Amino acid sequence: MQSQISRLGEFDLIQRFFKTQSELMLANNPGSVKLGIGDDCALLKIDPTEEIAITSDMLVSGRHFFPDANPEWLGWKALAVNLSDLAAMGAKPLGFTLALALPGPDSAWLEAFSKGLFAIANQYNCPLIGGDTTAGPLNICITAFGSIPKGKAICRSGALVSDDIWVSGTVGDARLTLAALRHEIELTKEDLREIEAHMHRPTPRLDLGIALRGLANSALDVSDGLLGDLKHILEESGKSAEIFLDRIPKSSTLLKQSQVIQNQFAANGGDDYELCFTAPISKRNVITQISADLNLPLTQIGSIKSMQHATPEIRIIDKDAKELDTQEANLLMKSFDHFA
Amino acid sequence: MQSQISRLGEFDLIQRFFKTQSELMLANNPGSVKLGIGDDCALLKIDPTEEIAITSDMLVSGRHFFPDANPEWLGWKALAVNLSDLAAMGAKPLGFTLALALPGPDSAWLEAFSKGLFAIANQYNCPLIGGDTTAGPLNICITAFGSIPKGKAICRSGALVSDDIWVSGTVGDARLTLAALRHEIELTKEDLREIEAHMHRPTPRLDLGIALRGLANSALDVSDGLLGDLKHILEESGKSAEIFLDRIPKSSTLLKQSQVIQNQFAANGGDDYELCFTAPISKRNVITQISADLNLPLTQIGSIKSMQHATPEIRIIDKDAKELDTQEANLLMKSFDHFA
Numbered sequence: 001m002q003s004q005i006s007r008l009g010e011f012d013l014i015q016r017f018f019k020t021q022s023e024l025m026l027a028n029n030p031g032s033v034k035l036g037i038g039d040d041c042a043l044l045k046i047d048p049t050e051e052i053a054i055t056s057d058m059l060v061s062g063r064h065f066f067p068d069a070n071p072e073w074l075g076w077k078a079l080a081v082n083l084s085d086l087a088a089m090g091a092k093p094l095g096f097t098l099a100l101a102l103p104g105p106d107s108a109w110l111e112a113f114s115k116g117l118f119a120i121a122n123q124y125n126c127p128l129i130g131g132d133t134t135a136g137p138l139n140i141c142i143t144a145f146g147s148i149p150k151g152k153a154i155c156r157s158g159a160l161v162s163d164d165i166w167v168s169g170t171v172g173d174a175r176l177t178l179a180a181l182r183h184e185i186e187l188t189k190e191d192l193r194e195i196e197a198h199m200h201r202p203t204p205r206l207d208l209g210i211a212l213r214g215l216a217n218s219a220l221d222v223s224d225g226l227l228g229d230l231k232h233i234l235e236e237s238g239k240s241a242e243i244f245l246d247r248i249p250k251s252s253t254l255l256k257q258s259q260v261i262q263n264q265f266a267a268n269g270g271d272d273y274e275l276c277f278t279a280p281i282s283k284r285n286v287i288t289q290i291s292a293d294l295n296l297p298l299t300q301i302g303s304i305k306s307m308q309h310a311t312p313e314i315r316i317i318d319k320d321a322k323e324l325d326t327q328e329a330n331l332l333m334k335s336f337d338h339f340a
Numbered sequence: 341m342q343s344q345i346s347r348l349g350e351f352d353l354i355q356r357f358f359k360t361q362s363e364l365m366l367a368n369n370p371g372s373v374k375l376g377i378g379d380d381c382a383l384l385k386i387d388p389t390e391e392i393a394i395t396s397d398m399l400v401s402g403r404h405f406f407p408d409a410n411p412e413w414l415g416w417k418a419l420a421v422n423l424s425d426l427a428a429m430g431a432k433p434l435g436f437t438l439a440l441a442l443p444g445p446d447s448a449w450l451e452a453f454s455k456g457l458f459a460i461a462n463q464y465n466c467p468l469i470g471g472d473t474t475a476g477p478l479n480i481c482i483t484a485f486g487s488i489p490k491g492k493a494i495c496r497s498g499a500l501v502s503d504d505i506w507v508s509g510t511v512g513d514a515r516l517t518l519a520a521l522r523h524e525i526e527l528t529k530e531d532l533r534e535i536e537a538h539m540h541r542p543t544p545r546l547d548l549g550i551a552l553r554g555l556a557n558s559a560l561d562v563s564d565g566l567l568g569d570l571k572h573i574l575e576e577s578g579k580s581a582e583i584f585l586d587r588i589p590k591s592s593t594l595l596k597q598s599q600v601i602q603n604q605f606a607a608n609g610g611d612d613y614e615l616c617f618t619a620p621i622s623k624r625n626v627i628t629q630i631s632a633d634l635n636l637p638l639t640q641i642g643s644i645k646s647m648q649h650a651t652p653e654i655r656i657i658d659k660d661a662k663e664l665d666t667q668e669a670n671l672l673m674k675s676f677d678h679f680a
Contacts, residue, residue, distance in 0.1 A: 034493075038576065039496050040425040040426075040429050040560050040561055041395040041425050041426060041486070043393055043394075043493055045391050053383055054381055054469065054470060054485070055380060055381040055470065056437040056438075056470060056481075056483060058440070058441055058476075058481060060441050060476030063474055085380040086380075086381060089380050089383075091381065097394060097483055098396075099396050100398070130396060132396050133398075134403055136403055137400075139441060139481075141481035143394075143483040153375070153383055155375065156378070156379050156380070220380050
């Protein structure tokens with residue numbers, strides 16, 4: 001068996017782990033895909049009333065995941081982080097390409113990886129349409145495509161003064177999981193099991209993104225930390241914000257931690273893949289109804305303000321209605337930088 | 341200065357080396373790009389009469405280029421290999437995403453890389469619309485998008501019996517350059533200078549691809565070796581082929597080498613990025629005219645035949661009109677495998 005595996009070449013492994021399953025998905029529902037894996041390019045046909053949203057994320061071993069990460073979870077997460085970007089624009093998935101560098105044609109790893117990858121691809125009806133494989137240090141690069149009715153994309157630049165600022169689900173659990181895996185914080189096995197899916201198998205909020213078309217004035221997905229990411233909305237929109245720290249939604253597991261850890265991880269944890277969006281106050285009832293329909297908590301955590309100085313600011317109000325001073329606020333707002 | 345460079349973070353380097361130049365290109369000619377770098381997704385608007393061609397290539401240090409490769413050439417080549425895939429379908433470039441893993445934020449490297457990248461992006465009017473940067477072993481993943489009138493894409497699967505088989509330009513020079521750089525073959529400095537651009541700065545045959553719409557029955561770009569790549573056309577089309585070995589077009593520099601090296605490198609060298617296509621005999625005059633218009637040699641090297649056995653075969657005819665035996669033919673037809 002080993003000798004058979006070691007003889008697996010590039011074309012065999014594409015066929016065995018990716019092409020067959022891709023063809024199966026497309027046979028059941030070709031959707032917009034006119035041509036999938038196997039030619040120089042894939043071909044998509046586009047509904048004339050729609051625009052195409054495109055996003056690309058590269059995941060590197062040791063930086064975005066542990067070198068011994070469960071490959072099935074990794075397959076899920078690699079597509080999830082891209083679908084999360086589509087969700088943030090209000091786009092509906094059309095398909096994705098996968099470029100993969102692997103130290104060698106490792107059958108067991110590829111089988112698990114493709115299992116996780118196609119699990120989420122099938123769940124969100126987003127077929128693999130092309131890509132590339134090569135030998136090299138482990139690197140996963142996915143580019144995902146979505147469609148959105150013309151003019152309906154939710155951009156970072158649309159926030160208006162007095163908009164409510166909302167966040168979906170809870171934030172901070174992925175950071176808490178990381179802290180537990182790094183033994184910075186001790187969690188019970190039960191607590192870890194409760195929250196680790198937030199880090200390993202995040203749920204892209206695609207239904208929410210689509211529901212927010214025409215409702216939200218701006219949105220992004222929380223990948224680097226809630227307040228740091230919110231800053232991107234403020235920068236693109238030329239606005240400031242006021243955030244009520246104790247309103248930031250946290251899981252019951254995170255709520256067991258110290259107040260400092262709670263605030264730090266929820267405000268600045270990263271890897272949450274929830275949506276942060278702004279919408280007019282008049283839309284509160286509609287948004288509450290969407291939350292009920294999707295069975296997904298949506299929490300109003302503050303408001304958009306006009307910009308008082310040359311750059312956007314976030315005023316952070318603590319539970320005693322006191323504004324955090326600059327040093328306290330900076331600590332909470334530091335966004336994750338892949339080169340820091 | 342060094343301290344300033346070392347403080348360059350992810351957001352700074354995207355802004356400095358990629359976003360500004362991307363915005364400049366889009367300001368001059370937004371084309372189909374509705375939203376470029378800076379949001380969760382880029383947005384493309386698509387002409388309702390067109391389809392989208394998508395291709396993705398990942399380049400890894402030590403596998404696709406030498407670790408000390410000239411970063412300016414690398415920037416050119418990384419986009420060129422993707423544009424070559426668009427050319428092979430007959431697509432016109434719309435834009436591309438770049439995902440880049442770098443050991444660190446190396447300003448000098450990035451400046452040269454982006455110079456080469458934007459040189460080819462500008463030449464073929466293909467703007468950078470989004471992407472990702474991260475720390476990690478050097479890895480360049482580009483996904484490129486092109487448009488093509490509905491139903492006009494030139495696929496690998498369309499070859500018909502009695503089609504002429506054509507190849508553009510000359511093949512084998514990239515392999516000869518590699519042999520010289522590896523000191524397998526000694527070349528004069530003049531000879532090396534004459535041919536090395538074929539390896540380092542390949543020319544995507546976009547004008548040819550567009551001219552072949554409605555003319556060629558099948559096409560692909562020669563990236564892994566002419567005869568090995570031709571085999572993909574035969575497999576997808578369910579056909580065999582007859583190739584006249586001495587008709588395969590070679591540069592004057594390659595023609596100085598031994599007959600064995602000439603045949604091996606031209607038939608099987610790889611990294612050529614010429615187009616191999618098939619077209620009816622009745623189109624010979626039109627194709628000769630295209631060759632003249634584009635100032636690009638187009639050479640008819642053989643014909644498509646019906647498949648006599650269960651799998652496609654390539655009969656290779658030598659200059660004495662003698663068919664190569666299986667062993668000789670196999671040597672020439674071995675395609676490059678990234679895991680071999």
